Structures are given as structure tokens and as C-alpha cells.
Amino acid sequence: MKVGIFGGTFDPIHKGHLAIARAAKEQFGLDMVRIMPARIPPHKQNKGITEDVHRLMMVSLALPVGEGIELDLTEFEREGVSYTSDTLALLHERHPDDQLFCIIGEDSLRDFVTWHEPEKIASLATMLVAVRGTDEKGFGELLAERNRQYGGAFQALTVPYYDISSTVIRQAVRTEREPHPALVKATDDYIHRFGLYGCKPTAVRREALKRYEELSERLAGTVSAHRLNHSKGVAFMSANLMAEWLDSEGILETPNGKRLVRRTLLAGLLHDCAKSLTGEETLAYLKKHRVKLRDDVLAIKGIWHGPAGRAMARERYDIRDAEMLRAIGNHCNGSVDMDEHPMEMAVFIADFTEPFRDHIPTPPLPVIRQIAREDAVFGSETVTAATMYYLRAIGSKETDDMACIYQTLHKIRTSKKGKGWKAILRKQ
Ligand SMILES: [Fe+2]
Numbered sequence: 001m002k003v004g005i006f007g008g009t010f011d012p013i014h015k016g017h018l019a020i021a022r023a024a025k026e027q028f029g030l031d032m033v034r035i036m037p038a039r040i041p042p043h044k045q046n047k048g049i050t051e052d053v054h055r056l057m058m059v060s061l062a063l064p065v066g067e068g069i070e071l072d073l074t075e076f077e078r079e080g081v082s083y084t085s086d087t088l089a090l091l092h093e094r095h096p097d098d099q100l101f102c103i104i105g106e107d108s109l110r111d112f113v114t115w116h117e118p119e120k121i122a123s124l125a126t127m128l129v130a131v132r133g134t135d136e137k138g139f140g141e142l143l144a145e146r147n148r149q150y151g152g153a154f155q156a157l158t159v160p161y162y163d164i165s166s167t168v169i170r171q172a173v174r175t176e177r178e179p180h181p182a183l184v185k186a187t188d189d190y191i192h193r194f195g196l197y198g199c200k201p202t203a204v205r206r207e208a209l210k211r212y213e214e215l216s217e218r219l220a221g222t223v224s225a226h227r228l229n230h231s232k233g234v235a236f237m238s239a240n241l242m243a244e245w246l247d248s249e250g251i252l253e254t255p256n257g258k259r260l261v262r263r264t265l266l267a268g269l270l271h272d273c274a275k276s277l278t279g280e281e282t283l284a285y286l287k288k289h290r291v292k293l294r295d296d297v298l299a300i301k302g303i304w305h306g307p308a309g310r311a312m313a314r315e316r317y318d319i320r321d322a323e324m325l326r327a328i329g330n331h332c333n334g335s336v337d338m339d340e341h342p343m344e345m346a347v348f349i350a351d352f353t354e355p356f357r358d359h360i361p362t363p364p365l366p367v368i369r370q371i372a373r374e375d376a377v378f379g380s381e382t383v384t385a386a387t388m389y390y391l392r393a394i395g396s397k398e399t400d401d402m403a404c405i406y407q408t409l410h411k412i413r414t415s416k417k418g419k420g421w422k423a424i425l426r427k428q
């Protein structure tokens, strides 16, 4: 396969990036382009880059479905600084038959000599230099010089003129409420909903974000960095799903709408709060809180942390809200009447599809994400099916009611009652 690698901070991703990815696919016949956000970009350490979870959310919302432009988390797998040379070496090791193309900007062509291990990079990938026109001043000479230095690894990638930069966008969204023309709408909505880049949040009150910060700091003391990232991913993915659903009903920016988004955000954050316990500790914790598990649940150790999390959210994080506790308790398995509980659906879907997730043997996550944004029940149905697919692929058991949950959701979605969840949303 011919694979394009497009790295950057994507803070935020915009239409110019997508135009470059499409141009690379077209001009070099690439099978796919992998958008690879850098975790710690070597040139921008400690320079106030937006938190990983938001940059990944924005990318996952911006990517078109089915065009072969995908989010890639390779740089998130390693600790420390993300060097392009290490990333390319890793990709080459994993897929030795792939032909790699690394997409870089014109300024990177200039300072390529200062990069970490430039010879190694040039030996592992063809470097595609995004340029508006090859007749730009000095470009041809510089390209020729780099090709002499690095064995002819560089090629020009002509991209449509797109006069926009992430810096300009960040400044614009701070002061303007109007959708930014260079942003994909879903990304633009996300930025405003959660008040990124200093703009006023529209989907939650500022206090809710403060509460989120407090709880995530407490959670950080009890779970691994990996688990914390996942929890933040579920928090914002579920809250954004809820916001999307409320927005489609025109009730997002009402006090009730904002409260629902807030509650979803916090339930999403805490859904795995009991996951740090060992199996034995979980059983002891459940016993102490007088929670009895069904026999089929008891047979699957991997899902005990759902009911345990429900008890822990109550005890340690003082969550009393029945819908939130339910969403936390049922997040592993769902429930037969989950279509009447939008928050449960949001957390259930987000647990499977948040942007840090890297399930290999399931149907493509971008498709599930797209479905879920439009229809909560269809999204839950798809995630249930994908979960069964995943469990069977890894040879794990599933609960007795999982197939029934799938069939129920399927029936509800395809019957006239399919929009019932929207009515419930309006009443909550
Ligand atoms: Fe979980």
C-alpha cells in the first residue's frame, strides 16, 4: 500500500489540511493518508499547545468518512518526544511492504537539516513538500539541493491555495461567534461548545468545565495516564454527542440543555473510575457496597468495573444523579431499555469510539461516530454489534442479554418508535 503520513499539531485541523491530504492522494496515487497528530512536537515543546484530547476530538470530527483520510495515533503510543524518524521506523517495521510518503510543508523543506536524524527519515519515506506552485521563489533550487543531500527523496506536492493558518483561526474564534469558513462545521461547533482558544463555551457553563478539571485531577491520582486519556476522550466524546443531539432539537443552549451536557461530561469522565482496582478488590468493593452481580456478569471479569464504578462514583465523587450513575454502571454492556436513557447511550457509544481508542478488529470507528452523531439509538445498536464482533474476535464471552439488547435497539430504530429518544431528550 502507498501510505501518506501527515504529521502536525492540528491545533486546530482545518480545510487547508484536508486539501493537502486530498492533493497527496490524487497526485501520488496514495491508498490512504494518515493524519498523525504529534503528542509532543519536537519544535514546540511547552509552547501552550491545546490539550491532546481536544486536538484529537477536532481531528476525528473533521475527517470525511470513507475517503481514506484517517486519524493515526502512532505518536501517542510512546513516551517522550515524538520524532518523525522513530515514527517512520516503527511504521516500516510494522508494515514492511507499505511504501511511505511523508507530507511536509515548505518551511520544513528549509529547516529539514535541523530535524532529528534527517538521513534516516529520507531513507524511510518519500518526502512530499506541499507547495502552492513549484515556480515560487527559490523553491526549485532548494528542492534540488535537498535531493542532492538526501538521495532524491523529495518531491513537490502542488496544493490549492489556501490562505489560512491555525494561528489565525485561533485568534478569530476567540472573538467571532460566526462559523469560521476554514473549519469543518463539526470541528467549529466543538470549539465553541467547549470554549476552546479562549472563546465563550456555548454548550456548558464555565463552572462545569471547572468542575470537570477538578474531577479529572482527582481521577489522575488513581488511574494510569493511558486510562486518564481514555476517560477524557469519553468525557468529551459523550458530551459532544449529547450536544449534537440537543442541538438538532434546538435545545442545546437552554439551561436544561447545558445541564445535560455537563452531567454527560462528568459521567463520561468517571465511567472507568473503578478500573484501577484488581479483580479481587473489585469483588470486595462490590460486596462492601452490597452490589450483587448477575451470574453472567460475574463470569466476565472485564466488566465488573461498570457496577463497581457506579458505587465508587457515588462514594468517592459524590455523584447522586440517577442518570449519571446509570450511565457509569451500564457503560460496558448497555441495557435493554437504554434507548430511554440518552446519557447512557452517549457514554456507551463514546466508550467505544472516543478518539484515543484503537480497536483493530472492529468495523471502522469513523462510520460508527458518524451514525451516532445523527441517531443515538442507531449509534448504540452499532456499538453493541461492534462490541459483540470484538468480543468474538478476541475469543471472549459476552453477557446473556447482549444479543437481546442489539435486537431490541434494532427493532426500535427500524420501527415508528425510533425517534422516542428525542422526545425523552426534550423532557429531561
Ligand atoms: Fe470501562
Ligand SMILES: [Fe+2]
Binding pocket: 230, 234, 271, 272, 351
Ligand atoms: Fe472505558
